[in-house]
Amino acid sequence: MTTFVNAKKYGNYVNGKWVLDDFEDETLNAIRNPANQQEIIGYVHESIIAEVDQAIDAAERSQIAWRNLTGAERGDYLYRVADIFEQKIDMIAETMTREMGKTLFEAKGEAARGVAILRYYAGEGLRKNGDVIPSTDREGLMFTTRVPLGVVGVISPWNFPIAIPVWKIAPALIYGNTVILKPAQESTITAAQLIDCFHEAQLPAGVINLVMGKGSTVGTRLIENQKVNGITFTGSNRVGRIVAKGAIERGAKYQLEMGGKNPVIIAADADLEQAVEATISGGLRSTGQKCTATSRVIVHQSIYDEFKQKLLEKVRKLQVGNGLDEKTWMGPCASKNQWQTVMSYIETAKKEGATLLFGGSTPDDPALREGFFVEPTVFDDVISTMTIAKEEIFGPVLALMKFDSMEEAIHLANDVEFGLSASIFTKDISNMLNVIREVEAGMIRINAETAGVELQAPFGGMKQSSSHSREQGEAAKEFFTSIKTIFVKG
Ligand SMILES: NC(=O)C1=CN([C@@H]2O[C@H](COP(=O)(O)OP(=O)(O)OC[C@H]3O[C@@H](n4cnc5c(N)ncnc54)[C@H](O)[C@@H]3O)[C@@H](O)[C@H]2O)C=CC1
Numbered sequence: 001m002t003t004f005v006n007a008k009k010y011g012n013y014v015n016g017k018w019v020l021d022d023f024e025d026e027t028l029n030a031i032r033n034p035a036n037q038q039e040i041i042g043y044v045h046e047s048i049i050a051e052v053d054q055a056i057d058a059a060e061r062s063q064i065a066w067r068n069l070t071g072a073e074r075g076d077y078l079y080r081v082a083d084i085f086e087q088k089i090d091m092i093a094e095t096m097t098r099e100m101g102k103t104l105f106e107a108k109g110e111a112a113r114g115v116a117i118l119r120y121y122a123g124e125g126l127r128k129n130g131d132v133i134p135s136t137d138r139e140g141l142m143f144t145t146r147v148p149l150g151v152v153g154v155i156s157p158w159n160f161p162i163a164i165p166v167w168k169i170a171p172a173l174i175y176g177n178t179v180i181l182k183p184a185q186e187s188t189i190t191a192a193q194l195i196d197c198f199h200e201a202q203l204p205a206g207v208i209n210l211v212m213g214k215g216s217t218v219g220t221r222l223i224e225n226q227k228v229n230g231i232t233f234t235g236s237n238r239v240g241r242i243v244a245k246g247a248i249e250r251g252a253k254y255q256l257e258m259g260g261k262n263p264v265i266i267a268a269d270a271d272l273e274q275a276v277e278a279t280i281s282g283g284l285r286s287t288g289q290k291c292t293a294t295s296r297v298i299v300h301q302s303i304y305d306e307f308k309q310k311l312l313e314k315v316r317k318l319q320v321g322n323g324l325d326e327k328t329w330m331g332p333c334a335s336k337n338q339w340q341t342v343m344s345y346i347e348t349a350k351k352e353g354a355t356l357l358f359g360g361s362t363p364d365d366p367a368l369r370e371g372f373f374v375e376p377t378v379f380d381d382v383i384s385t386m387t388i389a390k391e392e393i394f395g396p397v398l399a400l401m402k403f404d405s406m407e408e409a410i411h412l413a414n415d416v417e418f419g420l421s422a423s424i425f426t427k428d429i430s431n432m433l434n435v436i437r438e439v440e441a442g443m444i445r446i447n448a449e450t451a452g453v454e455l456q457a458p459f460g461g462m463k464q465s466s467s468h469s470r471e472q473g474e475a476a477k478e479f480f481t482s483i484k485t486i487f488v489k490g
């Protein structure tokens with residue numbers, strides 16, 4: 001029997017209604033603050049398959065009417081959602097910090113980004129959706145137009161609880177699809193507050209639905225149900241492969257954004273202050289829990305020691321703590337699972353011969369004992385065969401590696417199975433061009449950190465980082481629509 005403290009209970013959002021009364025308390029799981037496990041943020045429902053099917057049916061029923069609105073009409077709904085969301089940025093950001101631990105500063109930035117993404121895609125309702133193509137028949141008119149996929153399942157992770165769902169939902173809706181969101185369990189309440197903005201904006205019933213619960217139940221059903229025409233996923237490579245296999249099996253369209261093992265190359269002529277700042281921000285912000293996080297720091301041997309000293313000076317001063325405390329620079333890992341994974345990578349690195357320069361444990365501060373904290377961690381003497389140079393850690397761990405020539409640096413940068421983001425710090429144009437040309441990554445950033453994406457630009461990776469598709473900006477149209485080629489003759 002669950003004993004409830006005074007915290008709100010959250011249920012699914014299906015067919016334009018919050019389903020709050022129809023489920024028993026036995027189906028509720030407590031969401032606890034990763035900065036303090038004693039604090040319960042709320043209780044969230046664990047759905048069963050029949051509830052996923054109800055949401056899918058609702059999305060299917062609302063499909064034709066939604067698709068038949070003009071893009072401008074759908075855009076007006078998104079503008080309304082953005083306005084409502086903007087009023088709630090502070091509240092939603094605080095929920096995000098309490099629920100998954102990122103600092104309030106970052107949470108507010110992310111919530112504001114959510115509003116901007118909604119407005120960007122609202123405008124997309126008035127932009128072109130086809131091309132005229134010359135026909136070889138002089139009496140014919142040939143052109144393309146785009147139609148929605150139909151019902152889209154959005155499976156999202158916990159590390160960007162607003163930005164990622166929004167950058168999937170907003171383009172899905174503007175191009176005429178209806179949506180079922182299945183958020184990560186670790187960020188369910190933030191997702192519910194996001195979906196409430198759509199509710200308040202009075203989107204037609206069934207156009208957007210939220211089904212909370214386990215990936216193995218809700219996610220699996222979205223992958224299996226024939227009525228779901230497209231699935232967009234961000235998360236681990238393990239689950240990404242499950243999504244891809246299931247979608248291929250029944251001919252659904254799918255899109256995957258997965259891991260990264262992103263390198264920053266620090267060339268001999270780099271501005272070291274700038275490179276240190278970017279390495280810290282890129283690698284340790286959000287406690288390293290970004291697929292774009294910097295995890296391999298590949299430094300020219302001539303400046304290696306100087307760079308290392310400057311880096312350590314700053315890392316030592318980073319304040320770890322509860323993300324709601326404004327002095328905190330870095331919050332906890334989002335969950336116990338995540339914390340255990342990070343700690344086990346740190347142990348493996350030590351066993352495999354990397355030298356621990358800083359961090360590597362939980363902070364001493366007794367006030368942090370109830371949370372999933374880990375110190376910002378820096379390893380030296382890392383070589384590319386070590387596990388921490390190969391696998392995604394998703395934690396605040398930097399691996400320092402040394403290089404002699406630019407060829408070697410590029411070889412090291414490419415010597416992993418991922419290819420999401422990469423950056424170089426240099427003043428030399430030929431170094432820059434070399435990296436732009438040779439590094440296998442979907443995003444190359446020069447004199448800028450590996451993380452941080454802009455909503456109007458394509459986002460995605462090479463190799464195992466994605467399904468070779470791109471999200472955000474105009475690129476989103478490729479996934480959320482199908483092209484129809486039209487030929488007309490009088
Ligand atoms: N690329 C990125 O932004 C992210 C990468 N990750 C990576 O994944 C690792 C594990 O994190 P998790 O939260 O466990 O990621 P995950 O891949 O298990 O979860 C992502 C989403 O998939 C759902 N899911 C889980 N199993 C499923 C299944 N069988 N079918 C359909 N959906 C399913 C989850 O409920 C969640 O909504 C992290 O340490 C990190 O390396 C995690 C989150 C985001």
Ligand SMILES: O=C(O)CCC(=O)C(=O)O
Nearest residue numbers: 289290291292451452453
């Ligand atoms: O770097 C960013 O702002 C986005 C990163 C991201 O999408 C992710 O970690 O999943």
